[in-house]
Amino acid sequence: MIPHLVFDLETIPDADGLRRLHDAQGLDDAAVVEQALAARREAVGHDFMPLHLHRIVAIGCVFRDDRGFQVRCLGEPGDSEAALISAFFKTIERYTPRLISWNGSGFDLPVLHYRSLIHGIAAPRYWDMGEDDRDFRYNNYISRYHTRHVDLMDVLAKYNGRANAPLDELAKLCGFPGKLGVDGSQVWPMWQQGAIDDIRAYCETDVANTWLVYTRFRLLRGEIDQTGYEQELAVVKEALAALPGSHWQEYLAAWAESVR
Template sequence: MTYFDNATTHGHLVSFDIETVPDRELIPNHPKDKFPPQPITHRVVAISLVEAKIVRRADRTERYIVNCCRTGGRADWDEKRLLAGFWQYFANSHARVVTWNGKGFDLPVLRSRAMIHGISAAPWFTSGTRWESYTQRYSPDWHCDLMEQLSDYRSCASMSMEDVAVALGLPGKVGGHGSLVEEMIEQGGTDQVRAYCESDTLNLFAVYARWALLTGRTDADGYNASIESLVRCLEAERETRPHFGEFLDRWRSADRPMPMFLPAVEVISEMGPVITSGAVV
């Protein structure tokens, strides 16, 4: 038996990211070049996600088969409608949640802004048990905040997702930067913000797959199958969603220490090298 034999059996994995702008009704004079320190003063303008089915094998390893990458609602939806749609989706999905600094930013924003608008987020607080739940900090099979995981719960310096993504050969930021979101929104670039947010979730999903390999939640074959499913999603929609094609092309052409797919692994034994897994072609 492994540690993961006791993991909660969520059926889906959702890696998501949000984009926000300062709520100018609450902080009208806040400098544009400063990040508002209070989560409740951030107005949500985009919520993007990559949704994947969690497939478990007999040996308890997982693989993550991507269903879609999308942004909630439409570009003309206001914050209240975006939040209502997100929390309704979350209530129905019972998903494992993956974020980057989600415990420090994304979820505090989504919860406090829902409170402003009188929207219930009850499943976030009522699901699971005392020790296994979305609100339990040390329960990454419910909410996996990758920034916390890679810093061992802030025992060492935290890294940015951009730094980790680039180190792994991923494109990193595509089509924008968080500091530019308010300006893009003011100029009518909501669709641009939504595309940028989706690109962040693509990085996030790929980083999670590599972390799952690191921690034994998946193996090389499972990792390759997960990445292959993401590539299929990007290829299928690159014509209608150009940022998908840009993300994929930059990923494929990156000068990185490891290829997109993991190569065959040699295990040295008394009988000599044995090939245990290979890349997905």
């Protein structure tokens, strides 16, 4: 098996960036962000911030290769955004994995692009489109229809945004746990409460869901057969059962309940 890297970001509004852009010196982070969210709602009817103003606070990953299945958030809870981004791109530099995401083309990768630009983080392997490695001319991470990055939501929707489906619902319909009571809209309040461990736990379960749905997709494509599919689910269950953290106990319990 070639290395596969499933990834998902958790972000909060970039208070420092907002302070710089809107000359809001003297205001604390909460006040700066609430002011920006209110202005955004007034301007466009919702408070989802432009992608370049999302600060990354967690990057959840599943890494799957011949050695096994691993799931975790990169770095440590107190690491800077730049350190998290560097760790992500260093993994690509080292392993050249196939990237798997749900809406990675629409959200996660553009955010990583903007934030790595802001921090000046080089990622030559990721950005290569054939200049250094000839094979990347025909299959690279940047081109939408190549397979070095598979945005599973985009592929399943036939690249039609009107057909997009939410990961939580698809996972549950396939018999997987889906989200465990947390969604992305809650990350900023959780961050304000200092609940970074809970944010990271939520992010980890999201990439587990993505890998499970991708495994079902591999079955559809004929990449694995029914036996291989069931074996992969067993590998994931065994790996998760060995991990610390109450979120994995809850996740496995929800998985068992979903297939009854």
